[in-house]
Amino acid sequence: xxxxxxRFSPQWFYGIDIIxxxxxxxxxxxxxxxxxxxxxxxxxxxxxxxxxxxIAIALxxxxxxxxxxxxxxxxxxxxxxxxxxVLYHGFTITYTPVKAALFVHRFLMLAGxxxxxxxxxxxxxxxxxxxxxxxxxxxxxxxxxxxxxYNSYRIFYLTTAFMSAFILRYYYLxxxxxxxxxxxxxxxxxxxxxLGQIVFIFTSVSxxxxxxxEIIQFFGFLLLLxxxxxxxx
Amino acid sequence: MVAMxxxxxxxxxLMYKANLSYKLLKQYVDELISKGMLEQxxxxxxxxxxxxxxxxxxxxxYRKMKEFQETFGI
Numbered sequence: 001x002x003x004x005x006x007r008f009s010p011q012w013f014y015g016i017d018i019i020x021x022x023x024x025x026x027x028x029x030x031x032x033x034x035x036x037x038x039x040x041x042x043x044x045x046x047x048x049x050x051x052x053x054x055i056a057i058a059l060x061x062x063x064x065x066x067x068x069x070x071x072x073x074x075x076x077x078x079x080x081x082x083x084x085x086v087l088y089h090g091f092t093i094t095y096t097p098v099k100a101a102l103f104v105h106r107f108l109m110l111a112g113x114x115x116x117x118x119x120x121x122x123x124x125x126x127x128x129x130x131x132x133x134x135x136x137x138x139x140x141x142x143x144x145x146x147x148x149x150y151n152s153y154r155i156f157y158l159t160t161a162f163m164s165a166f167i168l169r170y171y172y173l174x175x176x177x178x179x180x181x182x183x184x185x186x187x188x189x190x191x192x193x194x195l196g197q198i199v200f201i202f203t204s205v206s207x208x209x210x211x212x213x214e215i216i217q218f219f220g221f222l223l224l225l226x227x228x229x230x231x232x233x
Numbered sequence: 234m235v236a237m238x239x240x241x242x243x244x245x246x247l248m249y250k251a252n253l254s255y256k257l258l259k260q261y262v263d264e265l266i267s268k269g270m271l272e273q274x275x276x277x278x279x280x281x282x283x284x285x286x287x288x289x290x291x292x293x294x295y296r297k298m299k300e301f302q303e304t305f306g307i
Contacts (some may be wrong), residue, residue, distance in 0.1 A: 035307065038298050050307045120306050174306040182304040231301050 008153065009068070010207040013214070018068060020218040021061045027225035028058035028112075034228065046119050053115025060108035067101045099144060106156050107140035113163040120170040135159065150204040161197035168194055185227045192220030240284035244273070247282055 009017055032054035039047035114136055118129065139159040146152040168190040175183040196217030202209040234242060234250050242250075248258045262282060265271040270288030274281050284292075 031305075034301060035305075038302060038307075041298060042302075046307050047302075050305065171306065178303060180304060182300070183306065186304065186306075227304065231297055231304060 008203050008207065008210050009214075010211060013207075013211050014068075017210075017214045018065050020214050021065050023225070024218060024221035025058045025061045025065075027221045027228065028054045028061070030228050031224060032058065034232070049115055050119050053112045053119070056108045056112035056115065060105050060112060063101050063105040063108065067098055067105060070098055070101075102143045103140055106143055107137070109160060110136040110140055110156075110163070113160060113167065117163055117166050117170070120167055120174070154201050154204065157197050157200040161194060161201070164190055164194035164197050182227055182230060185223055185230075189220045189223040189227065192216050192223065194220075196220060240289070242282050244280040244282055 032051045035047050035051035035054065039045075039051060114132055117132075123129070136159070139156055142152040142155055168187065171183065171187045171190055175187050196213045196219075199209050199213035199216055203213065234247055244258070244262075247262075248255060251258065253261070262271060262273065265288065266273060268287075270285055270291055272283045272285055274283060
């Protein structure tokens with residue numbers, strides 16, 4: 001049986017990616033709670049779903065942090081003990097929860113992005129939505145068959161890249177209409193998030209792409225956070 | 234509208250500017266008075282509507298929420 005290798009990050013980057021993702025959680029939760037506050041005031045379902053979408057993204061990042069911690073912890077365990085049997089035990093203990101966690105992480109991220117897309121696009125065509133939901137579920141489910149391999153990893157980031165591209169397109173259309181500088185900032189945020197997802201696909205070529213993708217994606221969420229600050233100040 | 238007039242407007246002016254009937258205006262103003270956002274005062278022969286700090290605070294929050302809604306296209 002292959003050893004437990006859910007590690008797509010270079011060793012020196014362990015922990016730094018967790019900080020980036022923690023800040024992305026903060027940005028997502030702030031936006032989510034403000035949207036839910038707006039829902040309390042307006043009673044518009046769009047606002048509620050928008051809030052839930054960002055909560056899904058925040059939860060997805062949280063689960064990713066947890067699975068990364070398990071991966072990094074098992075790495076340090078291997079390094080310090082250097083016993084194949086210990087590694088084997090570590091693998092059997094963590095295998096099922098990590099696999100399930102990876103599925104939930106991917107499903108929540110896709111659901112979050114889909115939610116944003118659904119609201120921003122204002123597309124209410126049932127067939128289209130069902131098709132998106134189908135691809136989203138298949139993409140997330142793929143992890144169960146290839147939990148620690150690059151195939152499911154690549155397909156997941158390819159799907160998030162497509163979803164980010166759709167969201168980016170709609171925000172650009174909104175910006176063209178309202179010419180609001182803050183909407184332009186959201187366009188830029190999703191542009192960085194999209195670029196991040198594209199770079200993640202190349203992690204199998206070199207782990208340095210993981211670092212680059214994390215930085216680009218983090219910059220996207222940082223811009224979202226800055227935008228939130230500009231609105232709230 | 235009250236805020237645009239530096240927090241003070243004649244009741245009749247407000248009625249015309251908002252294009253509301255007296256009955257409807259009274260209904261809205263009474264509700265906002267009961268929530269502590271506006272107050273009504275008689276100055277000479279005129280009735281004025283004043284924006285209270287709570288109303289001002291609400292307006293600021295409302296504008297931010299509107300901005301959030303427009304910026305995020307929701």
